Amino acid sequence: MRQYHSHIASAGPPALVLATDLDGTFLGGSPQDRAALYDLVRSRATEVRLIFVTGRDPGFIANLCADGAVPAPEYVIGDVGTTIGQFRDGAVVPDARLEAPIKRRWAGVPELVRTRLAGVRGLWLQPAPFRHRLSYQYDERFQPESLRVLDGLDVDILISHGCFVDILPKGISKGPSLLRLLAELKLPRDRVLVAGDTLNDLSMFETGLRGAVVGGAEAELLAATGPMPAAHHCTRIGAGGIVEAIAAHGLLENLPEVSA
Numbered sequence: 001m002r003q004y005h006s007h008i009a010s011a012g013p014p015a016l017v018l019a020t021d022l023d024g025t026f027l028g029g030s031p032q033d034r035a036a037l038y039d040l041v042r043s044r045a046t047e048v049r050l051i052f053v054t055g056r057d058p059g060f061i062a063n064l065c066a067d068g069a070v071p072a073p074e075y076v077i078g079d080v081g082t083t084i085g086q087f088r089d090g091a092v093v094p095d096a097r098l099e100a101p102i103k104r105r106w107a108g109v110p111e112l113v114r115t116r117l118a119g120v121r122g123l124w125l126q127p128a129p130f131r132h133r134l135s136y137q138y139d140e141r142f143q144p145e146s147l148r149v150l151d152g153l154d155v156d157i158l159i160s161h162g163c164f165v166d167i168l169p170k171g172i173s174k175g176p177s178l179l180r181l182l183a184e185l186k187l188p189r190d191r192v193l194v195a196g197d198t199l200n201d202l203s204m205f206e207t208g209l210r211g212a213v214v215g216g217a218e219a220e221l222l223a224a225t226g227p228m229p230a231a232h233h234c235t236r237i238g239a240g241g242i243v244e245a246i247a248a249h250g251l252l253e254n255l256p257e258v259s260a
């Protein structure tokens, strides 16, 4: 199981801490660009630390890394920021201390949310349970105003992909969870690159950390990050955009060529 520890072996401060979204970002772009980025991460493990920051859950990430096609991360912020853990021996191992504020805010909330949303037309709970979030799906009968039944609860509501409604503990999202993890690991903030492509990545860019809004990003994310000087708008899609932004921010030298 040594392969999973490759990024922890790095000595000294890293040149690059890549904190990246998965779908459309680290997993996006041409096969050549993905191979170039994954090879870069693997071959320069002493310089590069890898953190996944994703809406996906721990099971998905374990499957993704199982066959070695994608480099294993050192840490994972999953479930849109509501899971924080080390990636060890092929699995996400939640960190109870880092998750304590999340757990505290979520206590007792799921029951209230489920009860209040039970009668909403065109909205149903997704079958797969998540750790500190509730995930719903909706169809054309659904009216967003009907979510007002949640007024007064300590939750954040995330509507995405034209069919999903996620209910999260208030104030918990990718960006704040990433900052908590970086502080815990004592990683230098000026070496961090956050990368994403949709609105649920916005909180990462709002931290002010160096950023890669990769090519193919949602128009809403492009608009929201337009005024942010640290958020580089990439021309290349997905993984190619990450390599482009590493160069633009001057984080690593001798980078591979990525396709135009």
Ligand SMILES: [Mg+2]
Pocket: 021, 022, 023, 024, 025, 196, 197, 198
């Ligand atoms: Mg994405």
